[in-house]
Amino acid sequence: MTAAISVTGLSCQYRDHLALDDVSFDVQAGSITGLLGRNGAGKTTLLRILAGQEFPSAGRVLVHGAPPAENEDVLRRLVFVREDQAYPDFKVRHALRVASWFYPNWSPARADALLADFELPAGRAIKKLSRGMRSALGIVIALAAQAEITLFDEPYAGLDAVARQVFYDRLLADYAERPRTILLSTHLIDEAAGLLEGVIVIDRGRVVVKASADDLRGLATTVSGPVLSVDDFTAGRDIWDRRQVASQASAVVVGPLDEAAWARAKSLRLDLAPLTLQQLVVHAAAHPASAAPAPTVPVNPWERTSA
Amino acid sequence: MRTWRDVARYHLVVPWLFLVMPWLVLAASFAVNWQIFARHAVTAARSGDTGGLTAFYIFFLVIGINSIGRSLPFGLALGVSRRSYYTGTALLGVALALAGGLGLTALQAIERATDGWGVGMRFFRVAYILNGPWYLTWLTSFVVLALLFTYGMWYGIVFWRWGVYGVIGFIGLQAAALIVALLSVAWANAWPDLGRYFGLTAAGLTGVLAGLVLLLLAGGLATIRRATV
Numbered sequence: 001m002t003a004a005i006s007v008t009g010l011s012c013q014y015r016d017h018l019a020l021d022d023v024s025f026d027v028q029a030g031s032i033t034g035l036l037g038r039n040g041a042g043k044t045t046l047l048r049i050l051a052g053q054e055f056p057s058a059g060r061v062l063v064h065g066a067p068p069a070e071n072e073d074v075l076r077r078l079v080f081v082r083e084d085q086a087y088p089d090f091k092v093r094h095a096l097r098v099a100s101w102f103y104p105n106w107s108p109a110r111a112d113a114l115l116a117d118f119e120l121p122a123g124r125a126i127k128k129l130s131r132g133m134r135s136a137l138g139i140v141i142a143l144a145a146q147a148e149i150t151l152f153d154e155p156y157a158g159l160d161a162v163a164r165q166v167f168y169d170r171l172l173a174d175y176a177e178r179p180r181t182i183l184l185s186t187h188l189i190d191e192a193a194g195l196l197e198g199v200i201v202i203d204r205g206r207v208v209v210k211a212s213a214d215d216l217r218g219l220a221t222t223v224s225g226p227v228l229s230v231d232d233f234t235a236g237r238d239i240w241d242r243r244q245v246a247s248q249a250s251a252v253v254v255g256p257l258d259e260a261a262w263a264r265a266k267s268l269r270l271d272l273a274p275l276t277l278q279q280l281v282v283h284a285a286a287h288p289a290s291a292a293p294a295p296t297v298p299v300n301p302w303e304r305t306s307a
Numbered sequence: 308m309r310t311w312r313d314v315a316r317y318h319l320v321v322p323w324l325f326l327v328m329p330w331l332v333l334a335a336s337f338a339v340n341w342q343i344f345a346r347h348a349v350t351a352a353r354s355g356d357t358g359g360l361t362a363f364y365i366f367f368l369v370i371g372i373n374s375i376g377r378s379l380p381f382g383l384a385l386g387v388s389r390r391s392y393y394t395g396t397a398l399l400g401v402a403l404a405l406a407g408g409l410g411l412t413a414l415q416a417i418e419r420a421t422d423g424w425g426v427g428m429r430f431f432r433v434a435y436i437l438n439g440p441w442y443l444t445w446l447t448s449f450v451v452l453a454l455l456f457t458y459g460m461w462y463g464i465v466f467w468r469w470g471v472y473g474v475i476g477f478i479g480l481q482a483a484a485l486i487v488a489l490l491s492v493a494w495a496n497a498w499p500d501l502g503r504y505f506g507l508t509a510a511g512l513t514g515v516l517a518g519l520v521l522l523l524l525a526g527g528l529a530t531i532r533r534a535t536v
Contacts, residue, residue: 048535048536051384052383052388053383053384053535053536054535055533055535070388070389070390070532071388072310072386072387072388072391075386075387075388076386077386078386079386080384081384082384085380085381085384086377086380086381086536087377087381088321088376088377088378088381089321089377090320090321094320094321095381097320098316098317098320098381098385099385101313101316101317102310102313102385102386102387103385103386147386
């Protein structure tokens with residue numbers, strides 16, 4: 001399999017602010033990857049560079065094997081929906097009509113269906129839309145475009161839970177019907193976790209985690225119980241975090257636990273709970289140095305399956 | 308080619324600003340001037356000139372600025388390259404200038420035939436620059452309209468990319484360039500030569516302005532290629 005997106009040594013410098021610092025990763029064609037990180041971590045800048053909207057200061061970006069900047073052969077096969085997309089002074093239906101001219105795979109039927117799903121009024125001026133409705137418009141364009149690469153930057157800012165569920169359902173249905181490469185930046189990590197096959201976590205412009213979602217799910221485990229038992233169990237293991245209240249303690253153990261470890265925990269009357277993706281990301285972003293779970297995670301999470 | 312055409316269609320998806328407003332502005336300016344001339348007859352002391360036509364030309368500067376504005380980020384979001392966006396928009400500007408120039412030429416012919424709209428008004432005839440045969444009127448007004456549209460586009464790009472301070476800097480640079488040019492002419496004692504040059508006919512001036520359009524087009528293209536959204 002070839003990489004749909006390949007980023008090598010990418011940096012982006014704004015005056016005194018290094019938005020991206022030596023970022024490298026590949027995204028295989030036909031996968032859904034989460035781009036996670038805190039506000040200002042560099043997610044939007046990265047996506048803008050992938051979409052040819054921003055220029056890198058250093059490094060190389062290849063989309064379908066070619067640099068995206070000013071390259072319409074690449075850009076037409078890519079759709080980018082950003083949270084703060086600016087639209088001209090026109091109505092929802094104008095935006096859809098214009099988009100239909102530029103995307104070779106545009107599906108008018110899909111656009112109509114999505115408009116209905118999101119209850120988006122086609123005749124309303126875009127500047128009169130609420131924040132959630134603007135987000136919905138971006139989603140309609142991104143899904144109706146049926147582009148080979150779909151980049152979402154916080155696509156559902158302001159959307160209510162029902163509309164977000166519509167988004168997940170439609171995205172998965174479309175993806176199953178017409179596989180494509182999706183890169184999704186989001187803050188609602190646990191909500192989107194079920195969709196994600198790969199995860200890239202950025203913090204302060206650097207990639208701190210890149211792994212398959214499956215590998216991450218077993219990566220760290222919270223161990224809790226009596227202090228002595230916890231200390232006994234965690235001795236000799238990598239620990240991210242340890243808390244103690246009276247005689248009870250809990251610690252986050254890094255690295256996959258084998259069956260013997262589970263059995264031992266049971267005999268010590270310890271509770272084991274795998275960290276959710278969101279907890280992992282929070283941890284990785286809070287302690288970028290200690291996080292570095294790279295050695296335990298394949299550099300390219302898809303290598304095993306694609307080999 | 309197809310992309311250029313689609314960029315032009317994108318601007319016209321709401322045709323109001325580009326196709327209707329310039330003529331509404333022209334009609335308003337004309338109506339005000341005609342009212343005045345209808346009430347106060349032209350005398351020996353008062354010529355029939357109005358200057359009201361300027362409104363139409365200024366509006367081309369406005370639509371040039373607006374052709375970038377918030378249209379650029381959505382255009383780039385649709386997978387259009389900056390080069391194509393610029394080319395398509397500039398071609399639209401050229402087409403609008405051709406049509407606008409043709410309209411002004413027709414109106415000028417009517418003005419001549421009706422003895423200044425029945426009140427001796429010289430609205431579409433402007434001494435020296437727009438006072439020749441119909442083809443020259445068309446050519447000159449086309450070039451000037453295209454010039455203003457292109458100039459507006461460049462301002463739009465600078466404003467989008469570098470904001471108000473960028474525009475101030477841009478104006479400052481132009482002022483500096485103008486001062487340098489004036490000083491160079493003065494130092495070279497070239498005023499008489501320049502005088503002969505600008506002593507040209509309206510057609511000659513049109514040629515100079517056409518050269519300026521090409522310069523502005525190149526400058527705008529160089530600027531938009533650095534623009535980010």
